[in-house]
Amino acid sequence: MTAPEGPLTGLTVLDLSRMLAGPYCTMVLADLGATVLKVEPPFGDMIRDQGPYADGDELRAYGGYFQSVNRNKQGLVVDITRPEGPEVIRRLATTADILVENFRPGVMERKGIGYERLAEANPRLIYTAIRGFGDPRTGASPVQDWPSFDIVAQAMGGLLGITGPAGGPAVKTGPGFGDILPALFAATGTLAAVHERERTGRGRFVDVGMYDAVVAACERIVYQYSYNGVVAGPEGNAHPLLCPFGVFPARDGHIALAAAPADHHWVLLCEAMGLPELGRDPRYAGNLDRVARQAEVQGIVGEWTSRHTRAELTEALGGKVPFGPVNTADTLFDDPHLKARAMLQQVQHPGLERPVTIAATPIRYANGAEPAVHRAPLLGEHTDAVLRGAGYNDQEIEALRAAGVVAGPA
Template identity: 55%
Template sequence: MTAPGTPAFGALQGLRVLDLTQMLAGPYATMLLADQGADVIKVEPPGGDATRRHGPFLPGARPFDEGGFGAYFGSVNRNKRSIVVDLKSEAGKAQLIAMVRQADVLVENYRAGVMEGLGLSYETLAAHNPRLVYAALRGFGDPRSGETPYTHWPAYDPVAQAMGGIMGVTGPEVGGAPTKIGPGVGDLLPAMYLAYAVAAACWSVQRTGQGQFVDVAMADAVLALCERIVYQYSAAGVDSRPDGNGHPLLCPFGIFPASDGYVSLGVPNDRFWEPLARIMGRADLAADPRCASNEARVRHRAFVEAEVGAWTRRHTQAELVRLLGGRIPFGPVLYAQDIFHDPHFQARGMLVPTEQPGAERPLTIAGTPIHMGRTPGGVHRRAPLVDEHAGEILREFGLQPAPTSPQPSP
C-alpha cells in the first residue's frame, strides 16, 4: 500500500490486467498500462513467451531456457509480473476464468477465433465478470466489429504498414518506391490506440458498471495515422505517393546535409524564412520572388532546397546547432550513440538502466515519454523471469497451483 501523503505510482494504480499477448503489438499496449501503474500479469504458456529468446543478450544474462530473456522482451515487458498458465488444459482454463472474475481487463492478440476455440471467448468470460474490459488487437480486426476478406490473415508490422497506407507516402524520392519505416509502427501505433481504448473503456465501467469488447486492427491504426491521404483523395482526388524527405505544402521543410551528417529544418512561414536567410548570409533570398512566400517557395522547391542545402553542407552539425538552435525549427539527425550522450534524453529520463538477471551490467531501455505531476509513472520493475511471480499471484487470487500433466516414463 502507498503510505498516506505520498504520490501513488501511476494514475492506473489498482487496475488489474491479464496480459495474454505475444510478440510486439500486444505487449507494448500492456506495457503502456503497466508504465502508468496498472498491475499487469503476463499469462505465459508453458516454457514462456517465445520472444524471450530474441536478442541481443547482455554478457552473462540468464538464457531463455532458464526463464531469462533478451533485450527485445526486456524492453516491452518491464513493470509486469509473470505466471505460466496452460490454456490448452482444462485446469489452466479454469484457472484463467477464476482470475478473470477478479480482473478489470484482459488483453490478447491472437488471430481471430483462437480464444473461441479454447472456450475462452469474450462472451464466455464476460458471463463470469460483466465488468470485464476484453481488448483484442489483430491484424485486420475482430469479426464482431465487421468481418472483412482479411479477417483471418496473419499480419505483422510490414503488412500493416503496407496496407494501412504509410508505406505509400514514405520514401526518399518524391513519387519513388515505397519504403518501410524503421520502427515497427505497424505494431506500435495499434498498441497505443489499444491502451487508450482500454483506459476509455475502464472509465465507462466506473460510470456504468458494464465492461465491453474493445477491438483495434493494426491496419486501421496505421490508416488513422495517415488521415491526410484520406481527406486529400476525398476532397481533391489526390492519390498518395511517397513524399520524399520534404513536405508537400511547406518549403524548406525536411532533411538537409551537414558536412558530417544530416539535419532537419522546418520553416513553415516567413517568420522563420527571413531570419534563416540572414543567418545564411543570403538576405537577398528574403526578397527574391521565388522565395517571397511559402507558396512561392513550394513552387520553386528545387531552387530553395538547393540553396539551403549548399549552405548547410558547408557546416558541421555542431556549427549548425550554434547557428540555428533555438532560432529556427531545427534539429540534428541523431543516431543511437548520439542519443545516449545527448543531455536532453538524460534529463527527461528516457534512458533507463534495468536489471538483467545474471548479466554483468544493466540493460538500458527507453523510458516513458509521459510525465504526470501527482501520479508519476515510469519504469520501476524489470521484465519478469518465466513464472517468477506465480506464487504471489495465486495467493492474491485465492487459487491453488493447477495440476501438471503427468510426464511420460523414461
C-alpha cells in the same frame, strides 16, 4: 515485484498478448501503474529468445526485445491448450479490470474464454483485442482471418507506399509502427472504456485492427486523394505540402528543419543563412509559394547546410527555427535533453551483474516522481503468487503444476 506507483495504480490487467502490439499496449498501462499479469504458454512469448543478448549473459532468460516491452509486469505460465487452462484464465478474469489479447478471431472463443463468456462472470471487464484486421464484433472484414505482422500492416495501411526515396521503391519504417501504432490506439481505447465504466459500471469490448491503425496514422494520404486525386508515393525527406521541411546534409551528418508553414521561420532561416533578401522576396513569401519552387528552395537550403557541421548549424538555428540533428543510438545516450527527461532508464537483467538501458515512457506528470522501471519477468516467475492472489491454495497449484497447466520459473 510491484508495479510502479502511477495514475493507474489499483487496476489489474490480464495480458494474454504476444510479440509487440499487445505487449506494447500493456507496457503503457504498466508504466502508468497498473498491475499487469503477463500470461505465457510453457515455451514463453515468441519474443523471449529473439535477443539481442548482452555479452556475458549465460542465463539468456530473455533478450533486449522482451525486456523493453515487458518491463513492470508480473509473469505467469498458463497453458490454455490443456483442458484445465481456460478455467484458470476465467478465474483470473473474474477480478481483473482489463484483459488484452492479440490472437486471431475465434481463438479465445474456441477455448471458452472469449469476451461474452468472461463478461458473464465479470460485467465490469474491459476486453481489448488487437488483431491484424479487426474483430467481427465491430465489423467483419473479408480478410479478418489473415495473419498479420508489422510489415503487413505497414504495407496495407499505406505507410510503406509513402516511405523511401522520392520516386523509388516502398521502404518500411525502422520502428515497428505496424505494431506500435495499434498498441497506442488500443491503450487509448482501453482507458476511455475505464473512464466510461466509472459512469456505467459496465465494461466494453475494445477492438483495434493493425491495418486500420496504420491508415488512421497515414491520414494525409487519404485527404490528398479525396481532395485532389493525388496518389501519394515515396516522398524522400521532403514534404509535399510544406517547404522547406525535411532532412538536409551537414558536413558531418544530417539535420532536420521545418521552416514552414510559419513564414516567420523562413525569414529567420534566411537571416541565419546570410540571405536576408531571400526572406523578403515575394516569390518565396508564403509556404505555398515555396512549395511551388520546392526543388529550388530545398537546393538553396541544402547547399548552405552542407557547408557547416552539425554543431555549427545548432549554434545558428537552435531555438530560432524548428531544428534538430539527426541522431543515432550512440548520440542519444549522450543527449542532455534525454538525460534531463530521464528517457533512458537503467534496469536489472537476469544473468548480468551490470544493468542494461531501455527507453522509458515519455509520459510525465507535474510534481510526479521519475518513472520507475522494473525488469521484465522470468518465465513463470510470479505464477504461484498470482494464483494465490486469485484464491488458489498450495495443493490446487501443485495439482495444476503436475498436470502441466501452470509452471514456475525454470
